Amino acid sequence: MHKPLSTLRDRKAPTKDFRKAAHEIAAILSKEALRRVRKEKVHASRTVVLVPILRAGLALLPAFLEKFPEASVGFIGLKRNEKTLKPKAYYQNIPKISKSDKVIVLDPMLATGGSAVAGIRALVEAGAQEKNITFVGVISAPEGLEKLQTNFPLVDMLIAVHDEKLDKNGYIVPGLGDFGDRYFGT
Ligand code: PRP
Ligand code: URA
Numbered sequence: 001m002h003k004p005l006s007t008l009r010d011r012k013a014p015t016k017d018f019r020k021a022a023h024e025i026a027a028i029l030s031k032e033a034l035r036r037v038r039k040e041k042v043h044a045s046r047t048v049v050l051v052p053i054l055r056a057g058l059a060l061l062p063a064f065l066e067k068f069p070e071a072s073v074g075f076i077g078l079k080r081n082e083k084t085l086k087p088k089a090y091y092q093n094i095p096k097i098s099k100s101d102k103v104i105v106l107d108p109m110l111a112t113g114g115s116a117v118a119g120i121r122a123l124v125e126a127g128a129q130e131k132n133i134t135f136v137g138v139i140s141a142p143e144g145l146e147k148l149q150t151n152f153p154l155v156d157m158l159i160a161v162h163d164e165k166l167d168k169n170g171y172i173v174p175g176l177g178d179f180g181d182r183y184f185g186t
Pocket of ligand 1: 180
């Protein structure tokens, strides 16, 4: 059976297969996100804001746009410094967010959690309520989960798999390598 997660983990998978597998997982995550939003009784077509964290979060966006066709979209550009592992903000375009809006943050990798926390902080500053935010990821490390939960205990998390640990370079183990590089073929 074809398993998208095994394809993502396979460092030899070509870009085309990696993208296809990423989109398959995004479809599953978006379906679950829609189910959660409906359960929360938030009016899905009017009050959802999707926020991919650039670059890698863009891989999840098409599937979420399909499930939330009326959503507005904001962008947060963050790049992790490979030595310090701290995220550097390089772009931000966040639409007006009101208190009751449902905000869905898209970023496939939750490693140290620095990027997720910085992104969510920017959204809270822009008016989002912590309890109305869902963080969507593909793979998490325990360090990232803990950091996110400590900083934003009310944020809902929707993550496909929880991996074991981080290596000394801050990469998730077993993980999949650098998601952005593999998805964008760089
Ligand atoms: C990756 C990933 C997350 C971040 C996770 O992005 O997409 O945003 O690292 O790491 P953290 O939890 O330790 O912050 P990266 O900074 O490599 O940028 P990219 O998406 O442009 O490749
Ligand atoms: N970013 C990635 O793309 N992969 C990791 O394992 C950690 C951060």
